[in-house]
Amino acid sequence: MDDELYSKLLPLRNLIDELDRKILETLNRRSEIVVEIGKIKHSVNLDDSVIKPERESQIIEKLQRINTGPFQTSAIEHVWKEIISACRDLERSMQVAYLGPKGSFSEQAAFEHFGRSVNNVQCTSFDEVFHAIESGRADVGMVPIENSIEGAVNRSLDLFLNSNLKIIGERSLIIKHCLLTKSGNMNGIKKITAHPQALAQCQEWLNKHYPNLERVSTSSNSEAAHIASKSEDFAAIAGMIAAESWGLRPVYSNIQDDINNRTRFLAIGNIESSPSGNDKTSLILAVPNKACAVYEMLKPFAIHKVSMTRFESRPARTGQWEYYFYVDIIGHQKETNVSRALELIKTQVAFFKNLGSYPAQ
Incomplete structure (x- = not known):
């Protein structure tokens, strides 16, 4: 870098360093206030819940409304979800149940909704997600309820019928399916595995490109990725979060039949949410x-x-x-x-x- 360019950038970088320091100071002050609120709630035996869905929604909505840019309004939710999650963890760690293992779309939805400062309770079925909350093993959970291609997730609907759990939030994910293998190619692959919904969502693509490979259903896409990570015979259909979690490489990306493929997830728990205004x-x-x-x-x-x-x-x-x-x-x-x-x-x-x-x- 030449001296003239460096002389122009240095004061701006110093200014960013100073602003970052002030942001950190502000975050620490916010954290101190959260801890104080927790002490007050504890002293009067107020609601033990560390999550207030309506309050968190109002905070983010207000910031989005008053934002003047150039910081992107769409980024505010992502940033503040993590700030709220980290501060919430200072009051009490929260257990979040979802369909696992690691790398599932349910995990992605849970992280996007609750932030990453949570303890993961990975479950083997939607039934176990409900039971984990009902038994107190988890505070909240995340389950898929409908897909824009395949429609309702029927098991989730049926579980709501006989459960006392409440819906406390929703999260919509754009679903981008990838074909994943250990090697990053299809050499020696004999079977393709995925959750039945994922197989259905990629049916036309699979019929066109790999009509003769056996398709094997699994309990989740992340479990499919787990299987593919241990076998040279299997390819998995899953998202990139699963590829990263299980050390797989994409052979093809975005193989879903509909580019607008979305899944709606519901956050559930034993919490009554007050009005948020939306x-x-x-x-x-x-x-x-x-x-x-x-x-x-x-x-x-x-x-x-x-x-x-x-x-x-x-x-x-x-x-x-x-x-x-x-x-x-x-x-x-x-x-x-x-x-x-x-x-x-x-x-x-x-x-x-x-x-x-x-x-x-």
Whole structure:
């Protein structure tokens, strides 16, 4: 570097160093206040929960609103999620359950939602995620609920039916599937393994490029990556987070049939989220077997001007062609119009379950 260029850059770099020092001082001061809040809560036996979904959402939303740039507004959530996570950890370490092993999309969703200053509880099934929270082994969890290509994740829907856990947040991930091997090529590969949803999401690509290779279903894409990391015979379909976690190399990237492939995840726990100003509420409903029952079930939403964002049905497994309806609406259950709609719906349905209100992403 020539002297003239160096002389121009040096004062700017010194200024960045000084600003970084001030940022660190501010973060330490913020941490001190968080610790003090924790002491006050502990002294009066206030709610033991270290996560306040509505408060965290409000902090990020406010910062995004007042940002004048050039720091990107889209980056604020990523930065402050980690700041909040690190500060939360000073109050009490939080256990987060998700479908493992390491390198899964569920892990990625959990990190994006809760930050990385958490203790991981890697589970072998969605059932175990729910049980880990219900038994106290984990504070919160993350489960997939729907995919833009394959639709609902039915096992997650079924587990909500018989669980007392609440939805406390949501996270949408763009799913980019890669074909991964130990060598970075397909020499000697005899089988391709992945979660059934991933195999379905890449079905056209696989039919075109590797129609003769056996496809093997596994409990998760990260488990598929684990298998491929130990075998010269297997290729795995998974994300780059799995490749990094298991030492695999991509043969092909973005092999999903739809480039807009997304999966929506739900954060769950034993927490009642207060209104944040931008919320959703999720319900499970069933109707009596009579004419116009579904119309009567939905009518209160129209009366009280409550918008639906999702309507999904699942068999009730009674053998009588009865169904449960999974419904997402805009608004918090404590908002007047939502509250009135829910009270009226209760009089119209045979089954009503509120899965919780939570900040919308």
